[in-house]
Amino acid sequence: MSGLGKIYGNGTVALQDVNLSINEGEFISFVGPSGCGKSTIFKLIAGLEERSSGNLEILGMTPKEARKQSEIAFVFQDHTLLPWLSVLDNVLLPLELRGMPKARRVEEAERALALVGLLEHRKSLPRHLSGGMKMRVSIARALAARPKLLLMDEPFGALDEITRQTLQDELLNIWQQDPSMTVLFVTHNTFEAVYLSTGIVVMTPRPGKVSAVVDVTAPFPRDESFRTSAAFSAWVREVSEHMQH
Numbered sequence: 001m002s003g004l005g006k007i008y009g010n011g012t013v014a015l016q017d018v019n020l021s022i023n024e025g026e027f028i029s030f031v032g033p034s035g036c037g038k039s040t041i042f043k044l045i046a047g048l049e050e051r052s053s054g055n056l057e058i059l060g061m062t063p064k065e066a067r068k069q070s071e072i073a074f075v076f077q078d079h080t081l082l083p084w085l086s087v088l089d090n091v092l093l094p095l096e097l098r099g100m101p102k103a104r105r106v107e108e109a110e111r112a113l114a115l116v117g118l119l120e121h122r123k124s125l126p127r128h129l130s131g132g133m134k135m136r137v138s139i140a141r142a143l144a145a146r147p148k149l150l151l152m153d154e155p156f157g158a159l160d161e162i163t164r165q166t167l168q169d170e171l172l173n174i175w176q177q178d179p180s181m182t183v184l185f186v187t188h189n190t191f192e193a194v195y196l197s198t199g200i201v202v203m204t205p206r207p208g209k210v211s212a213v214v215d216v217t218a219p220f221p222r223d224e225s226f227r228t229s230a231a232f233s234a235w236v237r238e239v240s241e242h243m244q245h
């Protein structure tokens with residue numbers, strides 16, 4: 001992103017001069033006050049909104065090209081599963097829309113469900129699953145097409161703390177299995193950002209700009225001992241301080 005700006009039709013300046021370069025395979029979290037433009041950045045990346053100024057390139061392509069080639073997938077806080085379809089059919093749906101042959105579709109969907117530990121629930125309906133399980137299905141649906149870029153907008157915001165931490169570990173495991181997959185993650189939770197990320201982008205209040213990028217250089221795999229370490233607290237403090245300035 002260089003000089004990236006977004007002014008909505010009603011005149012709201014959501015983003016101003018955002019400059020950011022993210023390497024393949026990174027796990028980058030975006031934190032900042034409500035309304036600072038985090039979701040707007042995602043919408044521009046996803047090609048759902050047009051930028052007003054500047055440049056944005058994804059894997060050497062425009063957002064729309066990247067989306068067409070199924071290089072981008074999303075996970076939102078609201079799991080958006082179709083209630084009348086089974087777990088497997090929910091995961092199959094986007095593959096079907098892309099015209100993937102049936103046998104391959106089932107193979108990819110089952111691979112993704114196995115990654116999130118839900119293969120044995122493939123025939124269940126969403127209403128028979130817990131909140132954490134629905135989120136896992138939503139992650140499986142995003143992973144089924146093997147995206148190069150995974151956009152996650154506050155995916156764990158509605159979950160209880162224990163489930164949230166379990167899913168954080170599962171997500172890190174999945175990400176580590178594919179070194180070329182880049183994850184961009186929006187969260188309001190500084191602890192979550194530090195635990196998951198290789199880097200954290202701290203944004204200013206509207207109009208959103210990048211106020212700091214904090215590298216979290218702790219090695220992977222990460223576990224409870226990282227969460228309780230002095231280094232972890234120091235990174236949380238650093239991010240919080242940037243958020244207050």
Ligand SMILES: Nc1ncnc2c1ncn2[C@@H]1O[C@H](COP(=O)(O)OP(=O)(O)OP(=O)(O)O)[C@@H](O)[C@H]1O
Nearest residue numbers: 008010012014033034035036037038039040041206
């Ligand atoms: N379609 C739209 N039309 C007009 N203004 C919009 C539109 N979408 C977002 N905005 C405004 O742009 C600003 C940035 O919104 P955005 O949703 O990107 O922020 P955010 O950082 O994701 O917020 P939150 O943390 O509350 O989800 C806000 O002031 C919002 O009201």
